[in-house]
Amino acid sequence: MNTSNDRAVTDRAVTDHIADGYGHEWARPYSLLPVHASTGQDVQVHALVQGTGFDTRVAAALLPESASLYACAHDGVASVAELSAYCGVPLGVARVLLAELADAGHVRVWTSAAAPAHGMPAASADRSLLEEVLKGLKEHVF
Amino acid sequence: MSSDLHGSSQVNGLSVQRPALTTRSRSVKIVIAGGFQVGKTTTVASVSEIRPINTDAWMTERSRDADPAPASDGKATTTVAMDFGRITLTEQLVLLLFGTPGQARFWSMWDDLTRGAVGALVMVDTRQLQISFPAINYFEADSDVPYLVGINRFDGTQTHTEDQVREALQLPDHIPVISFDARDPRSVTSALIATVTHALNRHDLETRRGTR
Numbered sequence: 001m002n003t004s005n006d007r008a009v010t011d012r013a014v015t016d017h018i019a020d021g022y023g024h025e026w027a028r029p030y031s032l033l034p035v036h037a038s039t040g041q042d043v044q045v046h047a048l049v050q051g052t053g054f055d056t057r058v059a060a061a062l063l064p065e066s067a068s069l070y071a072c073a074h075d076g077v078a079s080v081a082e083l084s085a086y087c088g089v090p091l092g093v094a095r096v097l098l099a100e101l102a103d104a105g106h107v108r109v110w111t112s113a114a115a116p117a118h119g120m121p122a123a124s125a126d127r128s129l130l131e132e133v134l135k136g137l138k139e140h141v142f
Numbered sequence: 143m144s145s146d147l148h149g150s151s152q153v154n155g156l157s158v159q160r161p162a163l164t165t166r167s168r169s170v171k172i173v174i175a176g177g178f179q180v181g182k183t184t185t186v187a188s189v190s191e192i193r194p195i196n197t198d199a200w201m202t203e204r205s206r207d208a209d210p211a212p213a214s215d216g217k218a219t220t221t222v223a224m225d226f227g228r229i230t231l232t233e234q235l236v237l238l239l240f241g242t243p244g245q246a247r248f249w250s251m252w253d254d255l256t257r258g259a260v261g262a263l264v265m266v267d268t269r270q271l272q273i274s275f276p277a278i279n280y281f282e283a284d285s286d287v288p289y290l291v292g293i294n295r296f297d298g299t300q301t302h303t304e305d306q307v308r309e310a311l312q313l314p315d316h317i318p319v320i321s322f323d324a325r326d327p328r329s330v331t332s333a334l335i336a337t338v339t340h341a342l343n344r345h346d347l348e349t350r351r352g353t354r
Binding site: 044045047050077079081085092111112127129131134138140142 | 162163164165167168169170171189192226228229231232235236237238240254255257258259260327328331334335338339341342345346349
């Protein structure tokens with residue numbers, strides 16, 4: 001049952017999340033928007049995003065910022081930071097909205113394991129991916 | 143908008159190149175850190191294939207007090223949020239660069255920006271080493287992300303050796319110190335290569351120690 005108390009807690013959690021990350025004046029208006037409980041998927045700024053199939057009915061039901069991110073995410077694979085910039089949605093807000101869209105199955109968000117998980121030693125990272133990055137940089141031509 | 147490899151499109155006035163990344167593509171992140179006006183924006187701009195996305199804003203009088211800058215630089219704006227750049231290494235692999243906000247009042251963003259990074263390049267300016275102290279302290283004490291120190295050769299010449307900088311910063315022996323020119327794409331690429339190499343070395347060291 002979704003009591004008003006649950007809702008207040010959720011709202012505060014999301015507002016805190018925004019304020020904690022990229023808050024200040026940019027995020028303030030969004031904290032007033034009706035926010036939905038996220039299952040807590042942590043969307044990192046460099047994660048890649050792709051839409052799972054554009055549906056005009058889904059887009060029409062979304063708030064403008066979410067609809068914009070949803071449409072952009074169907075434009076090809078892009079990082080969270082890029083979608084945030086393309087859509088003019090502050091990064092901290094984009095992370096929350098993309099987490100919601102991912103929870104609803106509207107977009108897919110994925111991160112690779114080149115870096116260790118939070119609190120894990122570097123050894124948990126994917127060594128072959130680090131090697132691939134190194135090779136790519138050495139061969140990169142500007 | 144097209145998403146072919148060299149397709150470009152105008153979004154929010156930005157001319158962007160969109161890579162042909164696929165659902166099998168992977169992304170990795172390197173953080174460019176350091177004090178206020180140490181050259182992070184220039185570094186990202188030198189190598190990014192997209193016009194660096196940032197949130198430069200005019201400094202207010204208030205922030206001018208809070209963030210004193212060398213008057214000689216004549217820099218009218220400063221980065222209040224972050225710089226973001228991209229290097230598509232292959233269609234399957236994209237390297238994203240994130241410059242951290244230099245000012246202490248944006249400190250809370252650092253955890254979010256650095257989490258999951260392959261490594262961090264902490265930039266220092268030998269004319270004002272102290273502005274990068276907080277960044278070094280952060281990676282030394284509060285982060286698991288492997289970092290190294292990069293001296294920005296502002297004027298193309300080097301006034302202090304790596305060893306002098308290491309001593310002044312009291313860096314542990316295992317933290318590499320390199321020099322590079324933030325304006326030169328090749329030089330910045332070398333710095334990024336050094337960063338990833340350091341991350342690999344640390345990976346191997348921890349694997350040998352069995353600290354998995």
